[in-house]
Ligand code: G
Ligand code: G
Ligand code: MN
């Protein structure tokens with residue numbers, strides 16, 4: 535497609551692509567503990583193109599390998615900038631279903647972790663339900679390998695897919711991220727509040743931490759805190775930021 539050749543060009547120059555970072559805070563203390571890396575593409579003619587759109591296009595060709603490598607190299611470079619600024623936090627990176635099922639994933643990521651990232655950099659990988667349930671046994675063994683290679687694992691967008699609360703216990707996860715669909719009306723809708731309490735209790739029962747995504751009001755932060763949810767992320771705290779802005783970000787302004 536046209537977008538595909540445009541993306542190929544963008545990858546070769548590196549100029550239209552960028553990474554932004556969204557702060558993740560400890561719910562109780564408000565301390566900055568992590569951030570989520572998100573890719574952005576500013577197309578010269580079309581303007582902003584969503585990663586949902588261009589990652590899907592990249593996955594229809596071998597471009598996904600180039601794009602994945604570009605993202606990791608950029609994130610690693612920015613991790614060095616954070617360390618230089620005395621910001622030592624966990625870096626969370628999204629993996630699409632296709633990226634997760636790549637046979638070379640573990641080898642490639644381990645190598646990149648060792649050669650590109652600061653020593654001792656904590657890296658969390660965000661994996662969606664659809665990736666896990668595509669082939670459960672394969673996913674479990676892959677996840678064990680990623681854990682052995684030193685990565686933490688999050689289940690992303692939880693609640694939007696098909697997995698029951700109980701079925702996630704078979705996977706070697708560290709964290710679950712509750713999809714923002716359950717946060718946006720949680721103050722008004724008692725059913726969402728109950729779901730959050732149930733998820734929080736289950737996650738802790740399974741020795742997982744739990745993150746609320748899409749927190750947009752202080753009432754939501756309070757409710758999520760009351761439910762015992764460990765970490766929060768959302769526009770109330772900050773939009774995803776370019777690295778220079780992220781370095782200046784103050785969680786307690
Ligand atoms: O940031 P935004 O809401 O536009 O992201 C839209 C979707 O694209 C989200 O599902 C997000 O996880 C995904 N996404 C953003 N950046 C990356 C990335 O670097 N890699 C992968 N695989 N997905 C990403
Ligand atoms: O699928 P995933 O959870 O990785 O996607 C995260 C997406 O959510 C990013 O595109 C990010 O820009 C977006 N996002 C982050 N915080 C908020 C928020 O508070 N509200 C809304 N509507 N979107 C958010
Ligand atoms: Mn995510």
Ligand code: NA
Nearest residue numbers: 690691711747
């Ligand atoms: Na998510």
